[in-house]
Amino acid sequence: MIQKPRGTRDFLPDEMEQRRAVEKRMRDVARCWGYREVCTPEFEELELFTARSGDGIIEEMYVFEDKGGRMMALRPEITAAVQRMYLNEARVTPKPLRWCYFADCFRYERPQKGRYRQFWQFGVELIGADTPVADAEVIMLARDLLESSGVSFSLHIGHLGFMKALLSDMDLKEQRILMRYLDKKDYDGLKGHLGVSGSSDLYNSLTTLLECRSLDEVTEITGKIPEYERIEETFGLLDELEIRYSVDPGIARGLDYYTGMVFEAFADNLGAENQILGGGAYRLAHLFGGDDVPSSGFAIGFDRVMVSLGDSAGKPERVVGIVYTPEGRAHALRVARAFREAGCRTETDIMGRTIGAQITHASKSAQFVAIIGSREQESGTVTLKDLISGEQRQLDLPSAIHEVVTSGPRG
Ligand code: HAM
Numbered sequence: 001m002i003q004k005p006r007g008t009r010d011f012l013p014d015e016m017e018q019r020r021a022v023e024k025r026m027r028d029v030a031r032c033w034g035y036r037e038v039c040t041p042e043f044e045e046l047e048l049f050t051a052r053s054g055d056g057i058i059e060e061m062y063v064f065e066d067k068g069g070r071m072m073a074l075r076p077e078i079t080a081a082v083q084r085m086y087l088n089e090a091r092v093t094p095k096p097l098r099w100c101y102f103a104d105c106f107r108y109e110r111p112q113k114g115r116y117r118q119f120w121q122f123g124v125e126l127i128g129a130d131t132p133v134a135d136a137e138v139i140m141l142a143r144d145l146l147e148s149s150g151v152s153f154s155l156h157i158g159h160l161g162f163m164k165a166l167l168s169d170m171d172l173k174e175q176r177i178l179m180r181y182l183d184k185k186d187y188d189g190l191k192g193h194l195g196v197s198g199s200s201d202l203y204n205s206l207t208t209l210l211e212c213r214s215l216d217e218v219t220e221i222t223g224k225i226p227e228y229e230r231i232e233e234t235f236g237l238l239d240e241l242e243i244r245y246s247v248d249p250g251i252a253r254g255l256d257y258y259t260g261m262v263f264e265a266f267a268d269n270l271g272a273e274n275q276i277l278g279g280g281a282y283r284l285a286h287l288f289g290g291d292d293v294p295s296s297g298f299a300i301g302f303d304r305v306m307v308s309l310g311d312s313a314g315k316p317e318r319v320v321g322i323v324y325t326p327e328g329r330a331h332a333l334r335v336a337r338a339f340r341e342a343g344c345r346t347e348t349d350i351m352g353r354t355i356g357a358q359i360t361h362a363s364k365s366a367q368f369v370a371i372i373g374s375r376e377q378e379s380g381t382v383t384l385k386d387l388i389s390g391e392q393r394q395l396d397l398p399s400a401i402h403e404v405v406t407s408g409p410r411g
Helices: 013-032 047-053 055-060 079-089 132-149 160-166 172-183 187-196 201-211 215-222 228-240 302-313 326-341 355-362 374-379 397-406
Strands: 043-045 063-065 071-074 097-106 118-127 153-159 258-267 275-282 295-301 319-324 345-348 368-372 381-386 392-396
Touching: 013 097, 013 118, 013 132, 013 302, 043 047, 043 079, 047 055, 047 071, 047 079, 079 097, 079 118, 079 295, 118 132, 118 302, 132 153, 132 228, 132 258, 132 275, 132 295, 132 302, 153 160, 153 228, 160 172, 160 201, 160 215, 160 258, 172 187, 172 201, 187 201, 201 215, 215 228, 228 258, 258 295, 258 302, 275 302, 295 302, 319 326, 319 355, 326 345, 326 368, 326 374, 326 397, 355 368, 368 374, 368 397, 374 381, 374 392, 381 397, 392 397
Parallel strands: 319 345, 319 368
Antiparallel strands: 043 071, 063 071, 097 118, 118 295, 153 258, 258 275, 275 295, 368 381, 381 392
C-alpha cells in the first residue's frame, strides 16, 4: 500500500474541525488588530531563500529544477515571500502594512513529534514601522493569538544587540556561526568552536549572559548597548499593559535576517519541540533588489499548538441524524433541509437501513435524531430524541430546530 511521504500527516475530519476552530479564533484576533490576510505561492525561486542565508540552507529545503531549468524551492517559511510580494505589489502602499497569513511550509527536517516536513504557520508581518511601540504591538499580538488558541505558554523576549555586543570583535560570518550554536543551545559545540578560533575567554561571558533575566543584569555584562533606551521603552510598554514575559538574552533565532528585538514562545506541556512561536525585527527587502524597509513579525507553529492542546482542542460539532420509514421519506428530506437552513449539520439515511439500524448508525456521531414515520408525516411534526439524555418528544418543526440550535456542543 502506498503511504504518505515521511514527515507529512493526513488529517481526519475530527482533527480538521479542531484545527479550523483554532485557526478561526486566530484569524478573528488578527482581524481585530487590523492585520489583513495575504497569500503567496507555495514555491518560489530558490534565490529568495538563499539570498540571506547562503547555499547552506539548501540541505534543509525541498529544492527542484523546473522544466524551464529554473531552480525552485518549496517555501520553508513565509517571511521572505511576503517581503518579495511587498516589493512586487505594494511598495508604494502607505505604511505601515499589517499583513497576516495561514500557510503551509516545507522543511527537509528529521521528523519527530512536533517536527514535520510539511507544517502550518499562522504568521504576521508588520512592514514599514521601526519604533518601540511597533515592537510592542507585534509582541502583544503574538500573545493574544496564542491566548486565543487556549495553549498554555511562556513568552521570552531578547535583543540581538546583547550577543552582538559580546561578539563585536568578530566578523559577521563568525558571529552567525556562534549565534547558530547559541540558537540550538549547543554549548559543547560553542565551546569547541571558540576553542578552535582562540576565543575561549568568551565562553563564560556568553553563557552567563544567557542566564540573565533582567535588563539590569544583562547590562552588567554587555555594558549599555546603543539600543538600550529603545529596549527599555518596549519593555516599559509591555509592563504597563501587564504582558507577562521573561527577558531572555539567549534568543539568537536560527534565521539570518533578524536585526534587533527577537522573541519566542514555548508551550508548557511539550518536550523537545516546545517552541510554538518565533519572530522579531528584521530587514530583508534590500536583498531582493528593493529599498530597505524595517519590518517585524512572527510565526506560530500551528501544528505544535495543536499538539499542545491535545484533546482540549474542541468538541466535535453537534449532528442531527434524520431517521425515517419509507412512508416518511419526502417529509424527512424536507425536515433535513429545514435543519440545514438553520445551520445544523444534518445527515439522512442513504443506505435503505431499518429505523433501528439508522438510529444505531446515527448514534455514533449524532447528538440528536429526528424520527419521521407516517404519524409525523401526516401531522407535519418530528419526534426528536436526545441521544445523550435519552429524552424523546414529538414537536413541531420550528420547536425541534430551536431545541437543537440552543443545545450546547456534544458533551
Ligand atoms: P521559525 O522560528 O523558523 O520562524 O518558525 C516559526 C515556528 O514554526 C517555530 O517557532 C515552530 O513552532 C514552527 N516550526 C518550525 N519548523 C517546524 C517544523 N519542522 N515542524 C513543525 N513546526 C515547525 C520563521 O519561520 C519566521 N519566518 C518567523 C517570522 C515571521 N519572523 C518574522 N516574521
